[in-house]
Amino acid sequence: MWITGAELFVKALKEENVDTLFGYPGGQAIDLFDALYNQKEINVILPRHEQALVHEADGYARATGKVGVCLVTSGPGATNLVTGVATANYDSVPLVCFTGQVPTYLIGNDAFQEVDTIGIMRSICKYAVTVRKREDLAKIIHNAFYIAKSGKPGVVIVDIPKDIQLALGTDDYPNEIHIRGYNPNTSVHMGQVNKAMEILNNAKKPVFLIGGGVNIAHANNEMTKLAEITGVPVITTIMGKGAIPTSHELYVGNIGIHGSYAANTAISNCDVLFSIGTRFNDRITGKIEKFAKGATIIHVDIDPAAISKNISVDIPIVADAKIAIEAIIKKSKKLDIDEWKKEINQWKENYPIRMINDTDVLTPEYIIKTINKLYKNAIITTDVGQNQLWTTQFIDIDNNKRLLTSGGLGTMGYGLPSAIGAKIACLDKDVIAISGDGGIQMNIQELATAVCQELPIVVCILNNGYLGNVRQWQEMFYNKRYSSTCLRYRKSCNDNCKNHDKCCPEYTPNFIMLAQSYGCQAIRVCKKEEVEKAFKAAKKNKKVPTIIEFIIDDNLNVLPMVPPGNSLEDMIIKGEVK
């Protein structure tokens, strides 16, 4: 049968089992949207901005493990995707983004709303392609879904010119994949596993360091099993959080510049570092020369390019985390390392992560621990900055709770839209976005999307009136020169202001009024005793989002912290640096 490119596009989505599409229409995508009109199988979500659109598809993909699908128009539609594409690709989230394009005969002509989408996207995605012939369309879409979800997942851009959307062709859809330049690894080299296990089984002070790869591979149960068989303590990166339940006795904490003292010290003192699915990003290693300097390092990663990129590895294993862990389990045994575990537990006890102990102060620690208490089956998303770091320090994650956060790119504005995407994917779960007063404003227009989609998500705004994470650096390392970080600033203010006081201008916007104008429930919390009540009110609400604005002290910092350029052992535990 002969059908248009646009009709084939819809057929392809169905063949790929797409149930949800995040789309924003425009001139060069109008035919694709027309083909989607009144389709019952595909839920088309209309956000309010294309950047948020990608984050929503990203939240949907992270929450389900399925491919997130975006559809936008050419030109500004495509350029608005950039931040979201880079965010998702950096965290290995499978997305296929379709962009409309001017007709092939106008490409290169500086036509209205024409940009070189593929040229812009090339360096921030896994694969990007323009469809140049109608007969290639089906194969390209089929390959796009395969490339996005296989191997190390990532973002694929498919740019479809308008004349291709309109052109008639066959309705054939391929069911085979053959891409000669792309053969992701689907097995594990047993020789390498044996070598690794010989080292692990003879270790005196081993640790597992687990990154996002284990969560992406959905190998959480296998990882927990491996930890329990061997008895080896588990440290995670932010992206790896939840690889085993955070309440598990073998869980030590997060590594990194805001990791726990016990985790960082254990890394610095271990004799075997068994890492799975992390690329040893600079935020986790600290000063690279001193990172795990006495340890033999084993590194499992699906991406050969991640191995020995940042640190040199003794035993590399290129494999999917789940396949690798299953193979490792077969060769593992209980290790006799009680002394080492005692040592780590001592560090945990002596230096727990705690915020100020003054019982009256409303701290993010208290807010997040209240979430731990009240929500058992939930997805937590964060924005970027202090709100994110506190969340990763205090949130409890297990098999019924997931954490979605922009780890690699660190994108402000991620929290609210990713929560919307996650909620659309998992209506049975509570979804809570934890954001700051800075980040929430980068995509606050999405409250409209959440209201329109009738999503009872909870949006926590930790409002300290500052771009808090930068403010913290300015306080600690820049002599309290608060350059461009105060969000209560007015033109008439004193430029040398060091902190907020009663005379400061009011915060703008008024989040409560703003949220209400969108049709959300809105609650402002200033005191500790109001926290639980606010969440309970949110829980009662089944139809619209609830915004809870928490007014917190402007001088709260994220600690402990490894100052820039230092090794993991040199942490600031409390207070200020001189």
Add this chain to the structure above:
Amino acid sequence: MEKRWIGLFVENEIGVLARISGLFSSKSYNIESLTVGTTEDPTVSRMTISMISDDKTFEQIKKQLNRSVEVIKVVDYTNIPIHSKELVYIKVNSCSEKDKVEIFRLSEIYKFKIIDYNRKSIIIEWIEIESKINDLIKLFKEAFLNRIEVARGGSVAIEAIGIASK
């Protein structure tokens, strides 16, 4: 730091050259020379790329190239027997009679061809390995200061039969 050679087989599609060169620039790897042409299979292009790098960076470059969807095969030519040649044209302007005699004499020794000629100028053509071409250009530069124009093509390479048939 050492000179390296890579043979790269890629999809012959619009944008693939940009993808490869973009990969080098985004990672701050410096390309010394890059040539590209189609192969016996019109859907495949073959690139010969040279660069100067340390071992660790070179390993990364190969891995990064390998993970690109458009890249079909990466062959490291650095330590295997290959045949490799580059084409160069050198035009010498404002030649005196003496200069011309000198250039003809050089052609006897170096075996390059003189392919174009008038009263004042000469163009030579030479197909040689890169290092010899470097030497010849140096020699011409010294002998005909500020009067030469060089166009060189970058090397193309192919594995020697002994290894390829193994």
